Amino acid sequence: MANMIEARGLTKRFGETQALAGIDLNVPAGTILGLLGPNGAGKSTALRIMTTLTIPDSGSCLVGGFDVLHEAAAVRRTIGVAAQDATLDELLTGRENLVMVGELGRMRRSAAKNRAEALLVEFDLTEAADRVVKGYSGGMKRRLDLAASMMTRPPILFLDEPTTGLDPVSRNRVWAIVRELVSEGVTVLLTTQYLEEADQLADRVAVIDRGRVIADGTPAELKRVTGGAQLEVTLSQADTRSRHVLAPMVEGEIIASSDGRHLRAPVSETRGLVTRAVRALDEANIDVEDIAVHQPSLDDVFLRLTDKKLTQKDAA
Amino acid sequence: MSQSVISAPSARGGSSTGGAIKDVWVMTKRNLRHIAREPLQMSDVTIQPVLFTLLFVYVFGSGIPIPGGSYADFVLAGLLLMNLTTSSMGTAVGLTTDLSTGVVDRFRTMPMWGPAVLIGRSISDVLTSMMCALIVAVTGLAVGWRPDAGPAPILAGFAIALLFAYAMAWLCGCVGLVAKSAETAQSVGFLVLFPLAFVSNALVPTHGMPGVVQVIADWNPVSAVTAACRQLWHNPNPSATSSAWPMQHPVVISIVYSLALIAICAPIASVLYKRRTTS
Numbered sequence: 001m002a003n004m005i006e007a008r009g010l011t012k013r014f015g016e017t018q019a020l021a022g023i024d025l026n027v028p029a030g031t032i033l034g035l036l037g038p039n040g041a042g043k044s045t046a047l048r049i050m051t052t053l054t055i056p057d058s059g060s061c062l063v064g065g066f067d068v069l070h071e072a073a074a075v076r077r078t079i080g081v082a083a084q085d086a087t088l089d090e091l092l093t094g095r096e097n098l099v100m101v102g103e104l105g106r107m108r109r110s111a112a113k114n115r116a117e118a119l120l121v122e123f124d125l126t127e128a129a130d131r132v133v134k135g136y137s138g139g140m141k142r143r144l145d146l147a148a149s150m151m152t153r154p155p156i157l158f159l160d161e162p163t164t165g166l167d168p169v170s171r172n173r174v175w176a177i178v179r180e181l182v183s184e185g186v187t188v189l190l191t192t193q194y195l196e197e198a199d200q201l202a203d204r205v206a207v208i209d210r211g212r213v214i215a216d217g218t219p220a221e222l223k224r225v226t227g228g229a230q231l232e233v234t235l236s237q238a239d240t241r242s243r244h245v246l247a248p249m250v251e252g253e254i255i256a257s258s259d260g261r262h263l264r265a266p267v268s269e270t271r272g273l274v275t276r277a278v279r280a281l282d283e284a285n286i287d288v289e290d291i292a293v294h295q296p297s298l299d300d301v302f303l304r305l306t307d308k309k310l311t312q313k314d315a316a
Numbered sequence: 317m318s319q320s321v322i323s324a325p326s327a328r329g330g331s332s333t334g335g336a337i338k339d340v341w342v343m344t345k346r347n348l349r350h351i352a353r354e355p356l357q358m359s360d361v362t363i364q365p366v367l368f369t370l371l372f373v374y375v376f377g378s379g380i381p382i383p384g385g386s387y388a389d390f391v392l393a394g395l396l397l398m399n400l401t402t403s404s405m406g407t408a409v410g411l412t413t414d415l416s417t418g419v420v421d422r423f424r425t426m427p428m429w430g431p432a433v434l435i436g437r438s439i440s441d442v443l444t445s446m447m448c449a450l451i452v453a454v455t456g457l458a459v460g461w462r463p464d465a466g467p468a469p470i471l472a473g474f475a476i477a478l479l480f481a482y483a484m485a486w487l488c489g490c491v492g493l494v495a496k497s498a499e500t501a502q503s504v505g506f507l508v509l510f511p512l513a514f515v516s517n518a519l520v521p522t523h524g525m526p527g528v529v530q531v532i533a534d535w536n537p538v539s540a541v542t543a544a545c546r547q548l549w550h551n552p553n554p555s556a557t558s559s560a561w562p563m564q565h566p567v568v569i570s571i572v573y574s575l576a577l578i579a580i581c582a583p584i585a586s587v588l589y590k591r592r593t594t595s
Contacts, residue, residue: 014595051425054595077427087422091350103342104428106335132353148422 003062004029004156004187005050010059011211012045019045021211022059027189027204032182034202034219035191042211043191044084047160050189051081064156077106080154084161084191086141087148090134094125094144097133098151105152112151119147122177124170138165146174150181157181159190163197175200195296199223207305215305223296229270230294231277233263236287245280249273267293336429343436344443347410351444360406361448365399369455372519380520385552392456393545394518396477397538399448401513404484407441408492408501416497420593431586438485445481449474464550473548476570480541483577484509490581493588517563518542521554534560537573544570 005027012020020042027033035043048054050061052072061068064078081087088097095116102112120129123143128136133144142165149157162178163171178201182188192198198205199219207215207222215222231250235242238260246254250265257263267273270293281288351358372395377387414420414433423433453461453474463470488505495501515529516522516538522530533539539555543566546553555563562569 048595053421053424073427076425079425081422081425083418083421085418085421087418089346089419090417091353092346096349100342100346101422101426104339104423104426106427 002029002065003027004065005033005061005063005189007046007050007061008059010046010049010056010061012042012049012054012056018211020049020056023208023211023213025189025206025213027187029187030182030185031203032178032188032190032201034198034205035189035208036193036195036198036205037191037208038193041208043208044160045211046208047083047158047189047191051079051083051158052076078154079156079158080149080152081158082145082149082160082162084164086145088133088141088144091132093130093132094136094140095120095129097144098148101148102151107152115151115153116147119150123147124173139167139170142166143170143174146177150177155186157186157188157190159188161191161193164193209305228296229267230296231263231265231267231273232290232292232294233277233281233288234290235261235263235281236289237261239286241284242281242286245284245286246277249277249280261289270295336432339428339432340435340439342428343432344439347437347440348443350410351440357406358444360403361399361444362451364403365395365448365452366455368399369395369452369459373459376519382521382552383554386460388456388460389462390521390546390552390554391519392452392461393473393477393542393549393551394516395456396449396452396474396545397480397516397542398513398518399452400445400477400481401484401538402506402509403445403448404441404481404488405502405505405509406444406488407437407485408488408495408505409498410437410441411489411492412495412498412501415493415592424593430590434489434582434585434589438482438489441485442478442482445478445485449478461551465548469548469550473545476544476548476567476574477541479574480537480570483574483581486578486581486585489585490588493585493592512536512538516542517555522558523554531560534558534563537570537577539563540566540573541570542566 003026005025007023007025010020010023011018023042023046025033025035025046035046037043045054049056050063050068052068052075055069063075066074066078068075089100092100098116098119099109099112102115103109107115120126123146125140125143125147128140133141136144142162146159146162149159157178159178163174166174175197178188178190190201202219204217205215205219205222206213231246233242233246240260242263243254243256246263246265250267252266254263254265273293274291278288278291355362369392372391373388377391380387382390411434420433424430488509491504491508492501495504516533516536518538522533522539525533534555540562543553543555543563545551547556547566555566558564
């Protein structure tokens, strides 16, 4: 499968800050790459370079087969972009914004109007469509920006933190739209701070920290590195039988605290796990005080990944 | 599948001349919509001209004798130029505002013709200038201004004034592209535009001014365009007696000044715009 996005050794420095320290990325056609990283990791800078907004200090990048530096016009005809700061005209209505983007994207006015209408429905913005964007909530602006990125049906989409600031319902809606586009063959590069989002959407994930890709793989591979989800159980009093009860539901070793009341174990399948665990413990007459599945957070990912890097260095 | 996806861009066409004109039109339309949304921001081309006309004709005019005509006949061309000059600030403020929001980033990821942002701005500004000119003319007629010429020279006068306004829009565009915020653009603009508008023959004849000031006023483009309008409209034009070359050939020098300003400022503006939007 051909790569729709190919970045090689991208570097960028802003004054004292090395925003990118040499980044390589590949996104095959019709797939989603998630760029995962904390604030300031360099995600947005990488995205700005790939969307022709920022010139890298060194390195090269092909988008849709076109060079972002020397064929910027061709790249711009191929991409749709939803940047992190809403890039909308605050004094126009939502509908006027979309039609304007369509017209600047070389669509006929009538086609732009139809497409705008469809996207307004899709992003649940019909009620606000003819209101000035200035009065929109943050989530509405975010959704309109995403709609704008899809106006011209670009084959490649760049979405910078597409669901930051969205409520869960809108977030699921955006995820569904992105999935549908990819099923139609669109290639997507999105940045996110949420492991869950990368897990839900991305075929592959690249973890970025301080301007470098520190891990790259499928979400499952990444989870293996980070240890995945953990089941955490607190009992009213220590009970050795609890290990036997929980063992079939977890993967790997169950770690108990010194007083034996707190148990922790890695798990892979988390659906309905808490219910099953409580039921099994209850049947064995073991009193549960608290039980939860702890999903690995971005912090966990980073802790593990930076740990791993250190040990690798030590080994070398 | 990947083949059809890759071929999609060319299907959407390139940046042809037609595309560039369309981009300019889309940008112009956008700026005009802004005006419709916030009409009070337009007070400098709607209310200000009326206010200044009344103020100058009825308050200052009563104390300024004009040889060969009434003060209203004399001052109208000057008021037109003063209003057009000060309102060109809108270009600076509009551009700085655009640059401070993310909307320019959106434009830059689109396959549009880059300069359309600047040209669209200058065109919407000249359209508001036309409205300003109309309001000045109507108010002038109401307070007794009477041009003593046929429709062609009268329109020629307005055309020369609007050409100058268009040139000023490009000058102010450069200010807006350098300024960090709309407030800075506004104050820097006033520092440039107010002396330009007032150290001129627009509101009072120049022969009473002290030597150096008079020379500056006689060579000021605002004076030239004002004198050109007065000459074309057969309104009192005391500057005709000045020996300064621009005052002897106001029509020609007005056009030369305006074209020169556009020729210098438009390329500078596009370079500044490129530099400002590239990181």
